[in-house]
Amino acid sequence: MKEKLRDLVVRLYSRRVEGHLDLAQVPKHIGVILDGNRRWAKASGGTTVEGHRAGAEKIRELLSWCDETDVEVVTLWMLSTDNLDRPPNELTPLLGIIEDTVRGLASDGRWRVHHVGTPDLLPDHTQRVLKEAAAATSGRTGIIVNVAVGYGGRQEIADAVRSLLADRAGRGETLADLADTVTIDDIAEHLYTRGQPDPDLVIRTSGEQRLSGFMLWQSAHSEYHFCDVFWPAFRKVDFLRALRDYAARHRRYGG
Numbered sequence: 001m002k003e004k005l006r007d008l009v010v011r012l013y014s015r016r017v018e019g020h021l022d023l024a025q026v027p028k029h030i031g032v033i034l035d036g037n038r039r040w041a042k043a044s045g046g047t048t049v050e051g052h053r054a055g056a057e058k059i060r061e062l063l064s065w066c067d068e069t070d071v072e073v074v075t076l077w078m079l080s081t082d083n084l085d086r087p088p089n090e091l092t093p094l095l096g097i098i099e100d101t102v103r104g105l106a107s108d109g110r111w112r113v114h115h116v117g118t119p120d121l122l123p124d125h126t127q128r129v130l131k132e133a134a135a136a137t138s139g140r141t142g143i144i145v146n147v148a149v150g151y152g153g154r155q156e157i158a159d160a161v162r163s164l165l166a167d168r169a170g171r172g173e174t175l176a177d178l179a180d181t182v183t184i185d186d187i188a189e190h191l192y193t194r195g196q197p198d199p200d201l202v203i204r205t206s207g208e209q210r211l212s213g214f215m216l217w218q219s220a221h222s223e224y225h226f227c228d229v230f231w232p233a234f235r236k237v238d239f240l241r242a243l244r245d246y247a248a249r250h251r252r253y254g255g
Helices: 001-020 039-042 048-067 088-108 124-137 153-170 177-182 184-188 234-247
Strands: 029-033 072-082 113-117 142-152 201-204 224-228
Touching: 039 048, 048 072, 048 088, 048 234, 072 088, 088 124, 113 124, 113 201, 113 224, 124 142, 142 153, 153 177, 153 184, 177 184, 224 234
Parallel strands: 029 072, 029 201, 072 142, 113 142, 201 224
Antiparallel strands: none
């Protein structure tokens, strides 16, 4: 009875927050650090794999909530470059869950899937799943879903600079030429998210209050929202609170 009453109170509160939400102030690009799967599983008496599966199931809920607003881009940090050093008995099933999740997002019919990360760091079958999902959804007009798999913020900047150097060398420019002319926009054009708006809001679950290298370049002017709940327990009311807090802030862009 207590649990039913609590759920009712949460639903009513959620509707109240949603009713007062100004859609004109909704972020266009939301980045989400999906943190806390393992700790959620441990607290629930489950296994690490069960925690990752529960976290994967939560993704579709999040995107459905975003569909109800004017969000245009969602970036989901699903696997960092550091995570690739995990033991095989944890990494292998995690990659399988990620592959199943990406296939599910592609088959849903609503979203455009785009991989952000370094493909060469991933197993061939994972690379293939990501490429196939991007190709199958490229013509859609729904939310762009960036799946950050094998992603690291420093690695992204290094890859962008490497790509820029190769591009300019292909045009016959020298390093001296590039040093004299390179701009911030030149580097931005070689990021994994080139052509997309930078994230307006970055959400991290599990109570941790750090970026851990997430979108280091793009998040220079982002607002941050740190949520105490573990990712698999993230609710619509938590999402709406993040949007409400974002709308209430005065964005000064470094001023």
